[in-house]
Amino acid sequence: MKISILSISAAFSRVPVLAVSESSFWPPSDELSDDSSCVDVGLDGELAPYRQSLTLPNTYQNSYSDTIFHPLFTSSSLNGDVTDDSLTKAVIFIHGLAGDANTYFCDGLDISPSDVLVISPWFSDAQVSADDWGGANSSDTSSWTSTYWTSSNWVKGGDASPDPSRYTTSFDVIDVIIQQLADLKKSGKYKNLERVTVNGFSAGAQLASRWSIFSPYANNDSELSLDFTVRTIVADGSSYVYLDSTRPDDSCVTLEDTGTTHTCASFSVPSSASSCSSYNGWKYGLDFTELSANVYLEPYASDSDLLDSQVSTYVSNPEVYFLFGDKDICNCNYEGYSNPQISSTCYPTGTSCTPNSFGGTLNNVSCCDTYPDTGSSNALAVGCEEMVQGSNRLQRGINYVEHLNNVGGNVTYGFFEGGHDNAAFYASDLFNDWAFN
Template identity: 25%
Template sequence: MSLISVAFASLRRSRALPAARILSFAIPVAAAIGVLGGADPVEAATPTQRERLEAPVKAVADQRLTVDTPQGSAMLPVYADHRVDKAAPDVTRVFVVIHGTLRNADAYYASGLKVVEKAGAAGKGTMVVAPQFLTRADTRAFSLPAQTLAWTQEGWKGGEAARQPGPISSFTALDALLAHFSDRSLYPALSTVVVIGHSAGAQLLQRYAVAGHEGDALERAGIAVRYVVANPSSYLYFDDERPDGQAIAGGTCPGATEWKYGLQSAPPYVASQDVRDLETRYVARHVVYLLGQADTNPYTHFIDRSCAAMAQGPYRLARGLAYFDYLKKRHPDDLAQQVVEVPGVGHDGLGMFTSACGLAVLFGQALPPSCPVVAGTAPDLRAAGQ
């Protein structure tokens, strides 16, 4: 057995999985959801796959959100089932659904609507929003105005600066979107934002949950925020520890500690912040890692097989469990997060979020006994018996 295989076999054996759990903390307003089985980084792409990833999108969102920054003003395309420039007094919950690597926000938006429909009465008052992070190939194909934000194919996933109209981070664009929902003249009844991502969308979301600003501002305004990170290909570590420590100790994979796998060479949005503050804030944020128990294929769905990603584990489920174990060891008393596993589901975003486990997480309901949970270490989670 490899070092990674031994580590994960041990981890799986050691976990206690209580029969039933209740999510004890409030669900946030709109999670960034990568609902479909979105692809991950192009490191693993064949020439045919790369051509598909770099091709222009087939549709562009029909609404625009203004993003005002010191670097200038820009426009972010968004799908939403309410006008974003009109008051929505009936909205009590927002789902922010973040697309995957194909930038097909239309498909993710439609999937978000399906999640709300399947929830029945629990979905009442839920607004679905899907921002779209375009590339220059997209803006050219649709002759979009010069103020439309566009990144590189990989850049938007890691908070890097846009290529047009100015050097605006994709994290800054998400800040603007979340800040929009703090406007009580538009959303007087809003109480929860859930930001959800699957696959590549979850990669963006996990890094944003570490470095983003506006989630805390919403919390201070009385709006609960939760981040639902589902089946990403990799995670952001805070130091040099990895499940496969030889990749770093032996010097064979210097990229394992660089952004977006580590904090070295991080983009300005992240590098301008104190590293210690980033980790302290992150472990206090309400993050749920939703992991498919069958997401164990080390080759499918564009999984990142770079040495930096492989140092985190052989496949997505193993990487997610190892990352949470890493956080628990670093924070034995204050990790306000948890893992929820989804039995019988692999790398399928819609299957994840429409499962009984997924719906319970998204809508803040009691988890069925069939949903294995790995609890965080914060006192409220331990007191709830999670």
């Protein structure tokens, strides 16, 4: 069952009206400037009643004195001021590199059944005040400061920056959301909550997949006594974290679309390792020699036994799922890659994607490797670190799950019909089954 406009309006009533500033504040960043998805489902792009300020604990004993919060959108309050016995599941929708958390939230509302709590954290490029953002659970918010990231460091669990330095990380943000939900269930506010699903698409997939390796919440650590299951769904990431120093053999990384029947049975240290020394550094592997700006991972960098134990726990975790677009196969910026000469796949009408160093054109349309997520930017990473994992997103994804199975896992994965398309991901039968059933 999909949420209709009427049921979205009903969900509106679950959230107390928050104190927010006048609309001149909105949007606080260009990342939230496109409200078309929200308008399409009958919501104003500002989403004022859905904006919440989630306070973050001082986990690392930072000396910073202000209250730190993370901005997010949520269909029902996480502050403990709402009781809803109808909620049985929560789904956390993590946006891509564009930072459009509002789009992911509205898309999430549109597809989610009425018993699902929808949450979309904003890994922002701009710092906002709690008074402007709204949802503060204190009458005095003048000293509240939001998290934000001046780079894409958030996709690898990195520290929020630049101030307060080393206070929290993007991994911690997801952990805190889940702990808040656990506290709400224990308090009786959401007493029927059975599962929390963290899903990420594209850059969001990079964050979700890396978080799922190291978070005790993702791995359903029994010591947390969560009283619900945590699941992770990863879709169409540009790169992944390999758990040893091997990568797919050259036969698994051919410069063409190898389709959904692609397999990879052989892994070895890549022949380019000497010229691509960073191929196994974090965020691509578990070599933490050059680790920086990630306080969450420092314990693993200094304790190999702890790291080995964590990897073993992750490999045996049955609650990590992977889903790949069967046409996410284009690569416009690696010399020698053979893009399918199909207009609807890598050369879609109406697009003008850059940079396009090697993809050429078809019928006067430039190669586009991130369509329909964008019709203007080619975003597939083609550094040596990524290319040793595969030549396109679909191939990289299959190679990675083969790697996980090769090191002892038993990974659940599947495909949806489409290219780099978060809407097709959400509309797929597998996503709906894994997230909502």
